[in-house]
Amino acid sequence: TQLLEQSPQFLSIQEGENLTVYCNSSSVFSSLQWYRQEPGEGPVLLVTVVTGGEVKKLKRLTFQFGDARKDSSLHITAAQPGDTGLYLCAGVGSGGSNYKLTFGKGTLLTVNP
Amino acid sequence: KAGVTQTPRYLIKTRGQQVTLSCSPISGHRSVSWYQQTPGQGLQFLFEYFSETQRNKGNFPGRFSGRQFSNSRSEMNVSTLELGDSALYLCASSWTGGGYEQYFGPGTRLTVT
Numbered sequence A: 001t002q003l004l005e006q007s008p009q010f011l012s013i014q015e016g017e018n019l020t021v022y023c024n025s026s027s028v029f030s031s032l033q034w035y036r037q038e039p040g041e042g043p044v045l046l047v048t049v050v051t052g053g054e055v056k057k058l059k060r061l062t063f064q065f066g067d068a069r070k071d072s073s074l075h076i077t078a079a080q081p082g083d084t085g086l087y088l089c090a091g092v093g094s095g096g097s098n099y100k101l102t103f104g105k106g107t108l109l110t111v112n113p
Numbered sequence B: 001k002a003g004v005t006q007t008p009r010y011l012i013k014t015r016g017q018q019v020t021l022s023c024s025p026i027s028g029h030r031s032v033s034w035y036q037q038t039p040g041q042g043l044q045f046l047f048e049y050f051s052e053t054q055r056n057k058g059n060f061p062g063r064f065s066g067r068q069f070s071n072s073r074s075e076m077n078v079s080t081l082e083l084g085d086s087a088l089y090l091c092a093s094s095w096t097g098g099g100y101e102q103y104f105g106p107g108t109r110l111t112v113t
Helices: none
Strands: A005-007 A010-014 A019-024 A029-037 A044-049 A055-058 A061-065 A071-076 A085-093 A101-103 A107-112 B005-007 B010-013 B019-024 B031-038 B042-050 B053-057 B064-068 B074-078 B087-094 B108-112
Touching (some): A005 A085, A029 A061, A044 A061, A085 B042, A101 B042, B005 B087, B010 B019, B019 B087, B019 B108, B042 B064
Parallel strands (some): A010 A107, B010 B108
Antiparallel strands (some): A005 A019, A019 A071, A085 A101, B031 B042, B087 B108
């Protein structure tokens, strides 16, 4: 069974601060996705990283896939209240298990004005 | 393009009853996956359907079942409801398959009393 652990579980910061969220596993994934979920809504895909060591930027969000494709991080620069939400990482299994995503339990981020 | 729709959005049922939830994927998407989301366990994969066939299944009891119709719409059914089935049930559609970029609906909030 492939598991993804996210840390921290909860994060409350002030507007303008930087933060990093981590997603770790002992398993190798063929790719990894990051989602953000707001209250009352389903998760929305932010980015997919595929290649080990890959770095993708989405405005103030920077996503990195570990060299061994077992871990990933999300860094937010100068956080804003609009960044508040549940951040979920999801790994796509390699080989025969590639028909489902394995989700981490998420990091609940609150950015206070 | 219309997004993924789920009906109903909210549902209250009594222990022992059964429930059917519906999901309409994005037009052209042939894969539909179902997830259960709870505060304690996070997002857990239930099953994935592709072209009317169940292609993958998570670790849930047989009380949870699903099906997909020729127009890609999907339903999931939970029989003999238990209190622990209270959760947000999310449906996600994808063009190629459940392991790839998925688009989530807003979910159905099921409360079992």
